[in-house]
Amino acid sequence: MRKQLSIILMCAIITTNVAYAQQFIKNSKEVIMVNNSQQEVQRLVAQSYYEKIDSGNFNDDSYYDLFTEDVKVFYPKFGFAEGKAGVKKFGEPVRKLFNNLTFELDKFNFIVTDNTVVVEGVEKGAIHRGVAFPDNKVSFGKFCTVFEFEGNRIKRMYCYVDPDHAGVDKEVVSLLKTDYEHDSTSLQEKQRKDAKAYFRKVDAREFDSGYYNLFTEDVELYFPKFGYSKGKEGIKQFGVAMSDFLQGLTHDIENFNYVVSNNTVVVEGTEKGVTIDGKSWPDNVTAFGKFCNVFEFEGDLIKRIHIYVDPDVASEDIIRMTRLNNSYANNKTDKQHRINRKLRLL
Incomplete structure (x- = not known):
């Protein structure tokens, strides 16, 4: 009788442990699925940023809605900016810098972890002087952008690229x-x-x-x-x-x-x-x-x-400094003013 009771108790313990393990595995899978789903949404938001620039649709509410209110932005020569007003401020000199700009979206390399999406890619177009890039000799169109997210909105966007896109330096x-x-x-x-x-x-x-x-x-x-x-x-x-x-x-x-x-x-x-x-x-x-x-x-x-x-x-690249950095433009020496006047005649 005691032996039978021991066997019954052991089976009950095993059944309980198996049920617990199955529930733990189920919960773990659900957490992983939620995390993966969130990361995929963030990846798509980063991709959407480039799609909007490609289509020229980056000056409306749907574009600015990609960012948090306190978003931080960095771009070489331009420097740092904060908030949606900073995103707009960044967009203005970029429009002056390029006649057109497109991205090879299908060749992007996405590196996704936690709330960060890193994008490596290639861009092409023509600068304001009409010079097309890349030429794959001294201009290669390569860039890397690091996006940090808060939920599904971009809270930090740091762009790393050679701003002399056409290799004219x-x-x-x-x-x-x-x-x-x-x-x-x-x-x-x-x-x-x-x-x-x-x-x-x-x-x-x-x-x-x-x-x-x-x-x-x-x-x-x-x-x-x-x-x-x-x-x-x-x-x-x-x-x-x-x-x-x-x-x-x-x-x-x-x-x-x-x-x-x-x-x-x-x-x-x-x-x-x-x-x-x-x-x-x-x-x-x-x-x-x-x-x-x-x-x-x-x-x-x-x-x-x-x-x-x-x-x-x-x-030392006067052209891009003048176009990308307003504080630089507002503090030129007289000599630099003369250089700028000459540039406008080109």
Whole structure:
């Protein structure tokens, strides 16, 4: 009798545990489905932003409704803006900068995690002077935008791109054309540490075996004006080009913003330095030192590094500064006024 009672009690316990486990699995799946659904909505909102610009429909309520009331915006040369009024303020100089602008929407790379959507893509069009871009020699149309969401609305939109879209800044073109810590943490954490090690090596100018061993043999690199390179030899060529361009470069590593998803690590940050002719930057008026790097990994090695930044680090590009930054335009010297008058005659 006791044996039968023990068997009955054991069956009851097993049945209860199975029911609990099934309910837990069901609840977990529901949470995952809700999270995935929210992320998909946020991805579609980010996509909608570009669709509206493509169609020219970016000055009505449906466009501004994509953003929160306190949204923060960043764009090279333009700088920072806040709120829907800031979004409108950003749109005005952009209209002056381009005759037309379209995006290769079907080729976008979306990196989605939590409440962040990172978009890598290619844009094309013609600047205000009628020059078409990209030419895929010095202008490549590459951009990266980081969207942060509050619910289904954009609360932060930081755009990383070379604002000299058509590659008409000849001086910069001519200049640019010529430690891994192993531990038992997750692969994503190792990848994030590798990305951080890359910046530490660059800042210390330690281009040694430890630096090159961060990359796969067929690593792909992209940098505005420089273009694309393949392999560790391409990484070396890029380093030579940058040493001819800059005397010094340091990154604010401790304040980096990391977005990690699958085998991709996105790093937003700020850098400062001195150009080859002794000009320090940023000035936080027209040069802000903002950049965004997208690292793609194969295991714990970097197989793709695409760098999105304004290569005119010292803000010597008068045309785009005049069109994108009103505070710059309102504080020109007499000499700069004369330059601007000449530009209007072109």
